[in-house]
Amino acid sequence: MSRIVYLNGTWLPEADAKVSVFDRGFLFADAIYEVTAVIGGKLIDYHGHSARLQRSLSELGIPCPLSEPSLLDAHREIVHRNGLDEGLIYLQISRGAADRDFAYPAKAEPTLVLFTQAKPILNNPRSETGISIATVPDWRWERRDIKTVQLLYPSMAKMEAMRRGADDAWLVEDGLVTEGSAATAHIVKADGTLVTRGLSNALLHGITRASIIDLARGAGMAVEERAFSVEEAQAAAEAFITSATNFSTSVIKIDEVIIGDGTPGPVSRRLRALYTESRLASAI
Incomplete structure (x- = not known):
């Protein structure tokens, strides 16, 4: 069964989740990411990852598309929608889509993606x-x-x-x-x-x-x-x-x-x- 992916406020089957070819994450690696472990359907060390996320965004001058409570809600919701018991949540935020230029665009809407990966963590061989x-x-x-x-x-x-x-x-x-x-x-x-x-x-x-x-x-x-x-x-x-x-x-x-x-x-x-x-x- 296809995973459900979060993309810019929308929940989509993974095959339907598309990002612009002009996204600066694709063109310049102008993006940050975080990985949070999930065990028993719950988030491990989430607040530490959230704090580091905000620091990385600040260092690159990228605004966070969601408030901290809404970001936590999105993590919990993607666990629920995918029935994830054990594995990880991958989050990525890019500066967004803009015509290719080394200079940061004056205005761009950040791209926010979350997806899950089921894998053994507690019993990793x-x-x-x-x-x-x-x-x-x-x-x-x-x-x-x-x-x-x-x-x-x-x-x-x-x-x-x-x-x-x-x-x-x-x-x-x-x-x-x-x-x-x-x-x-x-x-x-x-x-x-x-x-x-x-x-x-x-x-x-x-x-x-x-x-x-x-x-x-x-x-x-x-x-x-x-x-x-x-x-x-x-x-x-x-x-x-x-x-x-x-x-x-x-x-x-x-x-x-x-x-x-x-x-x-x-x-x-x-x-x-x-x-x-x-x-x-x-x-x-």
Whole structure:
């Protein structure tokens, strides 16, 4: 059965949802996006994603087409219309349609799209086995803190990682890990300290990242927000990624180096359990 898609205030079968060829999201990647996980028909960490959405829009000077209450209503309605129990909601807002010009149009109506994807999150097999990582150069632009749809290079990085037999990529700049192709990178030192790169324009300000750090500190773990090298990651007791759809997922291999004993480590597993419990309790 076809999914129901939200497009500029209208609910449509996915085959009928059309965007102009003059849309600046299509022509210039002049658009932002957010992904919110859904479990049991409820939204996970929604308020964090909503706040980051507003920040990204503000950085690009794009007005939000809906008020915050109406945007929440749209998320709940698309879950209902598609009978989504577990999966994700993808949201994209572009500056809108205008004749092609590098300068922003003086007036354009933003394009707002939401669609759903059903997929396992709680019982994602990779959470039990862990994933392998290949490191690749980070050749993206320097405003990675804005969650734009400029995802070609992360896609190329992931494809290169898969070509090398890995599950995903970590991007490396000046010898230091910035983040994964679509996730935050973390390591755990031998003494149990969680290390994750501090926030800047070099990486996306991950919502799950922030939640995991809060949970780690609440559980009495030491946390260092700083950059780390590939070599430090390879020598770490554990490594893992976080994102809206991965929660906390262990990394068991970086390039050709096995991390720890090659199985998901106790810290990342504990953080996944804490995150799952707390976010299910606060889901809306």
